[in-house]
Amino acid sequence: MSANDHDGPDPEDRNNFEDLQRILGEMLSGAGGEGAALDPEQFAKAAGIPVDPQTLQGLFATLQGAMHNPSDEIDWSATRRTAIEVAGDGSAPADPAPALRAFPVATLWLDEVTDIGATPDAPRTLGRIEWVQQSVDTWVGLAQPVAESITGALMGALQNQMPEELSGALQGAAPMLRSVGGALFAVQLGTIIGKLSGEVVSAGDIGIPLFSGPGREGGALLPGGVAAFAEGLDQDPEAVTLYLAVRELAHARLFRHAKWLRLHLLTAITDYSRGIRIDTDRIQDLAHEIDPAQPEQIQQLITNGALIPPKTEEQEAAHARLETMLALIEGWVDVVTADAAKRIPGADAIAEMVRRRRATGGPAEHAFAALAGLELRPRRLREAAALWRLVADRSDVATRDGLWAHPDLLPTSEELDHPARLLERLGLSGATAETPEDDFDAALAQLLDGELPPHAGGEDGRGGPADDGAADDAGSPDRDPEGPRSDA
Incomplete structure (x- = not known):
């Protein structure tokens, strides 16, 4: 159970929550002070997204939502928001x-x-933003199984490494940590989708x-x-x-x-x-x-x-x-x-x-x-x-x-x-790659050019090579293409 599950937050839960917030802040910012807070700029660098005021504002809202309203489910709306922000780079649309x-x-x-x-x-x-809006659900569906595996594994690793004196804090705030891990994955995925649109x-x-x-x-x-x-x-x-x-x-x-x-x-x-x-x-x-x-x-x-x-x-x-x-x-x-x-x-x-x-x-x-x-x-x-x-x-x-x-x-x-x-x-083992249409087209071209008599345009003339006479002379070895036909 997290600290914000109470109408009046229990002091012990509130202290545990603050301890974990401090730990996360120290991890991401490198600061060692007692009052170190979760730094969205450091989280933005960790996520690989642009560090600009608008993006940081959205990221900060995402992380605050994950910490104060923890859930076992990943909030994929962060993916959609981030992808649209990255895709909307301000460049002029191309001519359609x-x-x-x-x-x-x-x-x-x-x-x-x-x-x-x-x-x-x-x-x-x-446009890029339209592509993001219409494809993001498919990307989320592809990445969701991996995201769930990663956040679960991160929680397992954290539980194994957490000092005993903070085990109670971890037990009380595990949903918050899981939500923050899922938020980081969701923002990273949104960044990738936004860049893909380009x-x-x-x-x-x-x-x-x-x-x-x-x-x-x-x-x-x-x-x-x-x-x-x-x-x-x-x-x-x-x-x-x-x-x-x-x-x-x-x-x-x-x-x-x-x-x-x-x-x-x-x-x-x-x-x-x-x-x-x-x-x-x-x-x-x-x-x-x-x-x-x-x-x-x-x-x-x-x-x-x-x-x-x-x-x-x-x-x-x-x-x-x-x-x-x-x-x-x-x-x-x-x-x-x-x-x-x-x-x-x-x-x-x-x-x-x-x-x-x-x-x-x-x-x-x-x-x-x-x-x-x-x-x-x-x-x-x-x-x-x-x-x-x-x-x-x-x-x-x-x-x-x-x-x-x-x-x-x-x-x-x-x-x-x-x-x-x-x-x-498919029963095509004995078939040849040549199609009869090729020979037919050749014979048809001869007919249109006046080289093949109409009576020779039947089945016998369909498969023979081009010549200047009847089909029965097509295969004669003595035929001279440039001279009169042989009587042989």
Whole structure:
């Protein structure tokens, strides 16, 4: 029970609370005086957020709320407030017109290369703050299991290290300490989300469906992020915008078509995160290495993944399955985008930069990976793209896209390693990569050019090479393309 649970605070509880407040203040500020108070500026440094008056005011309110109204639940409103504050950096919004011009063209091109139709929701452009507001709940859901593990482990470590004379104070104020620890995690997560809003170019840029709900599933571009990405390329900005629009709408189509996919993917991520167990012994060892006068060490401790122990064998297997799913999604998007964007000048160069960016990620994304112990970058993207291409070449687009009808139909990790196994499962082992349409198109071109008599345009003439006469002469070894036909 905390001190503020009484109508009239018990003197002993009040003294315990003040003792713990003093201890926290000394830890974070390095001050050793009796009256040391919890310094929000030091906490801001520990959280890695900007030390400015507005941010400090919000942080101070968050910490006061955590200390005076303790709860076992983390107050994720601190994440939302901090993320919006970081995203609202005062920069001028980018022009949305190029993206709005690109969406209709991207829709038409995608209609030509995939059987998965357009989404009912119209694509949109978003600013940084809008992206934060519409995606923060998904980020919180991904990080919450880890946050609960970390705060629980920190409490366990504190209980083991607290001197006996303060054990009573700890018992009375444990909810307050847990709330403060959760508040620090929530603020750190909000900082990462706010910084991510300046790195992403689209709603599907991270590889997972961040948005859900009516009107939000049609895809979205962030003009500011698109402009920043185009600056690093020696390509026409309009072409870059159009390519990214094609890619984003392909991503949106896939998740809208495979209605099971979003829940399947987010459930897999959540299950993996819940399997993370914080190493209390490791926390105790690290606590001895922290200099209270340098609160940035706490921030580094949280964001460099030091609190996350090595993966167990079960987690390694779960992460491998998750990576396979992410690779299949991104590989399919890559293939469909390449087919749809082939008219864009420099499309191959843009695609390569997108792949590199997907493979490496940005600073804020790396911070989230360390904070939540979860890497969202698929390592097998190229293999997955090659597999989707192979299926379409050996069969057709309908067969390729039809594999998204159910999770049991998707290629497995073993089939990603050995594509022949997938072809065998699909009954495509004996199929060739060449399609009869190519020969038909050649024969049709001959007919239109007047090179092939109409009576020879049947099945016999369909598969032969171009010539200047009847189909029965197509295979004659004595035929001279430049001279009269041989009678042989």
